[in-house]
Amino acid sequence: NKEIKHELAIIGIPNVGKSTLLNKLANRKLAKTGNEPALTRTQLRINLDDIWYVIDTPGIMWPKLEDQEGARILAMLGSIRNTAYEVEEIGWFASELLLKCFRNPLAERYKLPEDVVSPNQLLLYIAQTRSGLDKGGKPDFHKASEVLLNDIRSGKLGPLSLEHAPD
Incomplete structure (x- = not known):
């Protein structure tokens, strides 16, 4: 009987705490965090336990802000x-x-x-x-x-x- 693996991607605009959330979920510092955008430059895939993977992603922004x-x-x-x-x-x-x-x-x-x-x-x-x-x-x-x-x-x-x- 194969265990089901779950993947969770943390996605959002820059500098809102995505990497901080990952570190909290893992109960250890796995991702660099700071008070500035673009610290996460590539996707980081972390195996939290036997069935959970978490993917930390760089912040995403729309190309042109009209507002x-x-x-x-x-x-x-x-x-x-x-x-x-x-x-x-x-x-x-x-x-x-x-x-x-x-x-x-x-x-x-x-x-x-x-x-x-x-x-x-x-x-x-x-x-x-x-x-x-x-x-x-x-x-x-x-x-x-x-x-x-x-x-x-x-x-x-x-x-x-x-x-x-x-x-």
């Missing part, structure tokens, strides 16, 4: 490589979205004063309190954007649901 807000959200989450967009533009976008929809996690993480209400004020505050100033003593908005984006991607702001059902 610019969707593209910015993907960039904010790290699903699009940093070279495909301006970090400050995505930092500004993330600041605006988070101030509007996720003020409490921002306030907790950064000890945010109530008078910080605009993306510029948020990035300025992060620059002053977290990422520092440039050599001339001016706020470094690039570094502040990187701090914010890294905190989003690493889950330091908690779970955030960025999509909502239409009205």
Whole structure:
């Protein structure tokens, strides 16, 4: 009597935790993980036990993103490589979205004063309190954007649901 083998493929957009899931299922580190897209470059087939194989796959993306807000959200989450967009533009976008929809996690993480209400004020505050100033003593908005984006991607702001059902 032959045992039935099961195969499970882990498929999704880049940088959503496919390899992390594989490592959790296997109870050991088999796949490289990190806070950036495209770490998995080829399919990885793992024998979990006598009847289960799991296949970890590289992230898949559609070739052209028509929806610019969707593209910015993907960039904010790290699903699009940093070279495909301006970090400050995505930092500004993330600041605006988070101030509007996720003020409490921002306030907790950064000890945010109530008078910080605009993306510029948020990035300025992060620059002053977290990422520092440039050599001339001016706020470094690039570094502040990187701090914010890294905190989003690493889950330091908690779970955030960025999509909502239409009205």
